[in-house]
Amino acid sequence: MEKTPITVAYGDGIGPEIMQATLDILQAGGAQLDIETIEIGEKVYLSGNSAGIAPEAWESLRRTKVFLKAPITTPQGGGFKSLNVTTRKVLGLFANVRPCVAYSPFVSTKHPAMDVVIVRENEEDLYAGIEHQQTQEVVQCLKLISRPGTEKIIRYAFEYARAYGRKKVTCFSKDNIMKQTDGLFHKVFDEVAAEYPELENEHWIVDIGAAKLADTPEVFDVIVMPNLYGDILSDVAAQIAGSVGLAGSANIGQEVAMFEAIHGSAPRRAGQNLANPSGLLLGSIMMLVHIGQNEAAERVHNAWLKTLEDGIHTYDIFDASVSTEKVGTREFAQAVIARLGQKPQQLTPVSYAQAKNVSFNVTPKPQAPVAIETVGVDIFLRHTDRDPNKLGQALKTHKAGAMSLSMITNRGVKVWPDGFAETFCTDHWRCRFKSEALDPSSYQDILALQQSITEAGFEIIKTENLCTFDGQPVFSAGQGA
């Protein structure tokens, strides 16, 4: 078997110890790896590199396309960029994959049957980080959901489920409220699900789904979610499995993938041969399957499970009622190596046989172009007088192209025409201009409207075009009344 080149970073704190233990186990387990080592983390930050990673390290990552990363320490104080955020953005790591498994009774948990994989979109949603404040009272953050971004993460979830022998993919979204953004996520989920008839699929509204996940996680298998829900609920899932210290995760890009433990560098445990290498080891097992070394992955994973159930435990999970021996990092690795070829008796053994020769094709399907027409504009004003009727009267006289004032909302609630006296109004007003029949307008019309409103003394703070796609409006109506 040819060796697969990978890039390894030993990191900070307990990083070097758990990385050494992990690599020792992988090698004894038959993994064929050609290792390039790079320097990241504290030393690099403190040498004056604000990203914590040297330029030549990127070349290694671009060459091997596989990154096994130990935790690092980000120095205290400002000016240091998060290495994880940088890596994710630069390498386009669109999928965050986190298996959350209970190992009861060997690790205590309220949910002994739990075995859930959270697949979290990693690039868009509110995490695009686009925020503006334009009035004294109101701050805005853009939530962006793209069709190709959504399709990639959902395809990834189904490919993953197929490769890892999973039975069901669940989607969480809030499309009863966010009908267009989360609606797109749900719609793409349904489309892609139809291409995987052998896998069960289902959708839950995220609030009820989250309640179910927290209460009876054993009913879920693979769950795919937009970025924010995935951020919150992958932490919930890892925590209630009882195994935050035992969890690994993968960050997958179309070219490059990164594998790690979910915990940090635990500096106060560094250099004492104490740390549990299991989180990083489980991350490295995901890496082995990713690069097609399924047999080694299976051998190592089962030996690790056997070690756990034999009660050979590092300090962090040692519990006199189930543990037989308290060991250090190195001894734990030796115990796993001694069990290579064995399978657990009580815990469920893993099998990666099915995952052979699976290519994770996540390429979005080309979409037929739609006919886009601009039919109006939402003009947002900064305006401190709180009377919507006065504002409506004043704006009614402004027209351009087919457009005239059709409504005013404040925080989304319609306040003109026919608002309610009780509606609380801020200094942030959305004024919608369009024709009743959705006649097209040009951008010159939109400019003329802005010009005339500005000349009348109003302060425009932002605009949003109103469009139709193939004749259908693709903007939300106002709420209330």
Add this chain to the structure above:
Amino acid sequence: MEKTPITVAYGDGIGPEIMQATLDILQAGGAQLDIETIEIGEKVYLSGNSAGIAPEAWESLRRTKVFLKAPITTPQGGGFKSLNVTTRKVLGLFANVRPCVAYSPFVSTKHPAMDVVIVRENEEDLYAGIEHQQTQEVVQCLKLISRPGTEKIIRYAFEYARAYGRKKVTCFSKDNIMKQTDGLFHKVFDEVAAEYPELENEHWIVDIGAAKLADTPEVFDVIVMPNLYGDILSDVAAQIAGSVGLAGSANIGQEVAMFEAIHGSAPRRAGQNLANPSGLLLGSIMMLVHIGQNEAAERVHNAWLKTLEDGIHTYDIFDASVSTEKVGTREFAQAVIARLGQKPQQLTPVSYAQAKNVSFNVTPKPQAPVAIETVGVDIFLRHTDRDPNKLGQALKTHKAGAMSLSMITNRGVKVWPDGFAETFCTDHWRCRFKSEALDPSSYQDILALQQSITEAGFEIIKTENLCTFDGQPVFSAGQGA
């Protein structure tokens, strides 16, 4: 004692039975209520009123300002507006309050010590419902957080904690990512917390906080959150307390407040004297404290707890190992009435003595006006060529006032200048125009820029002004690089 006028709706399905049981208990418990009855729900919808509530009902609500509402049935099929959403918007019910309490061992739960109140902002955040699609690939939803809206909900949480003898108020937000929107929420929390030195306060990043809540809810007391997090996590909290069928909730406005059970009208249990009235009863107890009838509230609540621990249970929570008698709705109400004046022995009795004469003042503090300058504009383009450098070259020549092109991002990631080849680009580009030194520009400059970009053949889809407040930029930088 003078009677307090309240408005009551008997609702649909099990509504009339549980309302009758609730009102019988309240009256026997000494509540002084002057009841106006209104018609809402199925009958009203089917009579052709798409809101499910008659116009004269609003008059009653505006008069009494207190609404005790039984669940209703929303007819199947389109065109019917959610009565809860309408009521919330029309009456400005900004706070959703949901106590989540475990009643172990009488109601089974994995979290027997849980006693958490979720206070959820109810009007803004992503739920303002402002969505636009302007390119084929990208859909947008606006997240709006306002200072007065935030201040109202946070003041409410602290006032509630004080009135109900709670010890700690926790805030959840994601301000490490959404530094301006969630940052505002966190900042206002810290400001308001300082006015309540007798109450402990703390802030958690919502992902870690949610994990903690799902795993060890007993460490929390009152938790205040923006709308979306509150929606998800109030469902999680109610579910893991084990008492979805026993939970009540309040929707509080500055004028009017509405009290209800969190469950629905359970039509298949209607008319059979089976339903558990506890959720609505707990809602009505919140109402009694709200209108200052604390003694009656305490008497009724303790009698209800005593009934529960005496094992007098309706079918839904009947469990032979802890229940002594299976009863119907009416008999359950009689059992509570028979225990008025008694206190529970095993469950913790409630006391509302402290809540006397508390006025819930949530009025936002006036803010000193800031000096707002417009210093640039983000112009968003629909553009299907994927080469950021070509786009950058073309836009570099467009200038107005002090503004010229400073960067281009795609889904928030900087792609010009000095982008990375791996960054995945959609058809949605944000082009930032400003001066290095943040020199002010007029809206005429912004119009001139839009004009020149439009004339060059680019399709503008939206704009966002860039502002400084008292000289400080209040817009986020681009990510990456």
